[in-house]
Amino acid sequence: MEKFQGWTATLSNGENVWESPPVPGERYAWQKLITRLNNENLKITSLRVQRGRVTLHALSQKACDGYYQAYDKHKALISGEETLRQGCGSVIGDKVFIQWIDENGNVWSDIRPFGMEKPHTTLRDT
């Protein structure tokens, strides 16, 4: 059986939500989850991304203002080379602290302005 890859969120009602594959014409599972959180007055209490043997953990709910999850994709013009990485992170004040993992399991950290990355956070505009 293939090991699960993607994000997992634990909610304030104790439920675990796993990332599901995109459905054409519908928002990604992460965006659907944010909508659900707003509609049902729930919060994420922990967030992690699992890829292969690596699991990235965002901060605990008490240590951050919100959560972040997104993909980052690159394509070169001449070589045509493409890379894809998935990130999860925590919002603290006006910054988002992100950990990225690529398809080869390489991990690195990133800090981005919250104002720029807001659409991918649980604090996005509804």
Next chain:
Amino acid sequence: MATFYWEYFGGAGPAWTDMSTNTIVFAGSNTDLTVPVTVGTWQDGTHMGNDDPGTDQCGAQHMRNIKYVTSGQFDQGFGTYFLSMGQLAASGCTVRVRFTDASPVAITSARLYAFDGSTVTTRATDVEVFGWERQPSGIMTWSNVNDYSAAQGGDNAGQRLDLLNQAASTEHHYYIVLSARPESVGAKTSFDFGVALTYS
């Protein structure tokens, strides 16, 4: 699935068309991609070649050539104009980056950069490159996305062309102009462009 396309304005129509496996060639002629650009001067032609440079794949019309003039001005072959949406049509841009996904996704941190072809954070060798995104933000100056002699370039903050965020959609387009000049004689084999963005 999220998919990138590098497109040029040409082909039948003409229309924005996938460059596929072809490459972008900055040349010293608007009609002949084999004419080299003189060191220290900006390109007089932008072409699509099937190698380095290979043969011209532009078709009936050559790729749009937008040449750097000053920090806020360009020349597209018939005079000097200011970088603005009013003075440069979308179809006049060098390339269009198209990003599609079967699901509507919001985009942040989109950026275009020049790099050495192997490490995205390493600048391209022996070239200087300016870029500009045709967009309504009010930014009307070129961004210096590569300056080898000044150790600038690659996918690094302040050394690339930052592109505007875009709201959720299944189709995203970025209209971009590019201008380049060599810092030395000879083919530039450590020179590629990259585009990257963050989405969900």
